[in-house]
Amino acid sequence: MTEPFIVAIPARYASTRLPGKPLLPLAGEPMIRHVVRRAQAAAAAQVVVATDDARIAAALDGSGAVIAMTRADHASGSDRLAECAALLGWPDDAIVVNLQGDEPLAPASGIRAVAAALAQDVAPMATLATPIASAEELFDPNCVKVVRKRDGTALYFSRAPLPWARDAFAGAADARPQLPRGGEFLRHIGIYAYRAGFLRRFAGLAPTALERIESLEQLRALEHGFPINVRIAPEPFPPGVDTARDLAHAETLLRDTPDSRSDAT
Numbered sequence: 001m002t003e004p005f006i007v008a009i010p011a012r013y014a015s016t017r018l019p020g021k022p023l024l025p026l027a028g029e030p031m032i033r034h035v036v037r038r039a040q041a042a043a044a045a046q047v048v049v050a051t052d053d054a055r056i057a058a059a060l061d062g063s064g065a066v067i068a069m070t071r072a073d074h075a076s077g078s079d080r081l082a083e084c085a086a087l088l089g090w091p092d093d094a095i096v097v098n099l100q101g102d103e104p105l106a107p108a109s110g111i112r113a114v115a116a117a118l119a120q121d122v123a124p125m126a127t128l129a130t131p132i133a134s135a136e137e138l139f140d141p142n143c144v145k146v147v148r149k150r151d152g153t154a155l156y157f158s159r160a161p162l163p164w165a166r167d168a169f170a171g172a173a174d175a176r177p178q179l180p181r182g183g184e185f186l187r188h189i190g191i192y193a194y195r196a197g198f199l200r201r202f203a204g205l206a207p208t209a210l211e212r213i214e215s216l217e218q219l220r221a222l223e224h225g226f227p228i229n230v231r232i233a234p235e236p237f238p239p240g241v242d243t244a245r246d247l248a249h250a251e252t253l254l255r256d257t258p259d260s261r262s263d264a265t
Contacts, residue, residue: 005115005193006046006094007039008084009065010077011101013053017242022056022101024247027254030059031241034104034254040064042111044097050084075207076217077101078192082203085196092197095119100190104250105238110191113234118193123153123229125202125221126193129186130233135179137187142242144216146188146230154228157188157216186230189237192218202226 011032015021022032032049039047047065051057052072060067068087074080081098090096097115099106110128117126129146132138138145141159149155156162161169168180179185194202208223210216221228241247 003095003115003119004045005097006048006090007042007044007097007099007111008048008050008081009035009039009099009101010074010080010084011035011049011051011056012072012074012080013051013056014072015102018244018247020055021241022051023059024241026104026241026247026250031104031247031250032056032059032101033063035099035101035106036060036063036065038104038106038108039097039099039111042108044111048084048088049101050080052080078199078217079203082200085199090196092195092200094196096194096196096199098192098194100240102240102242103190104241105253106191107233107235107237109234110189110237113231114191114193117229117231118195121229123227124194124198125218125226126229126231127154127218128189128191128233128237129230130189130237132179132185132187135177138179138185143239144188144190146186148184148186148230152230154218154222154230156222157214157218159214159216186232187239188218188230189233190240198226 011022013020023030048068049065050068050070052070057067068084070080070083095115114126114128137143138161145162146157147155147162165180169177205220205224208220211219241250
């Protein structure tokens with residue numbers, strides 16, 4: 001990967017499940033500072049936090065991140081970053097990696113990988129996935145699943161367990177079965193890359209029915225006919241923080257890996 005890239009982190013205060021999520025304490029610091037540090041470890045040319053709240057901006061004082069104050073009414077992170085692109089004047093061909101503000105354990109290698117996936121492919125968007133390890137994970141609606149075509153582009157993203165192994169999952173409403181062998185069961189990782197020009201175009205597309213039903217912004221691109229390249233993450237990519245349980249798990253992982261604050265792998 002030689003082409004420079006920007007890491008842009010959308011961070012809103014009014015999270016539905018965890019209000020004030022970017023500021024929740026994690027290993028003695030607001031979570032958003034850990035996310036910024038991960039982006040910096042990936043050697044991004046610029047790290048930007050797009051936020052709608054002065055408290056988040058204040059928490060990043062001295063972090064080295066550029067702060068872009070954006071509107072509070074954006075429907076998705078990509079919409080927020082489109083405003084950020086206009087505010088900062090990014091050229092149309094700039095590679096922008098959208099790293100969610102609730103990914104404090106994102107490995108630097110994964111951030112670089114999604115930027116490379118975009119640079120090396122013709123699809124206007126790229127993202128990552130990782131194999132699902134258990135049926136419990138597959139059936140968890142907080143775990144977003146992705147099904148791919150043979151060329152590696154996305155067929156569909158869903159909170160439902162996909163693909164549905166008909167025979168193996170018979171009676172799954174009553175008990176969680178084992179994952180059958182031979183299938184590709186993938187957890188989508190909420191990181192995206194796109195050129196700044198397509199980011200602006202994407203934000204201008206009308207929201208779609210599936211996007212609203214699943215609450216997954218990437219479905220807007222698929223419904224409008226734009227392919228999304230899905231690469232397998234080069235190393236384990238811990239889940240983001242959606243719940244209080246996730247926050248406690250992230251705390252444990254950070255405590256058990258003391259060198260994570262300076263991860264530059």
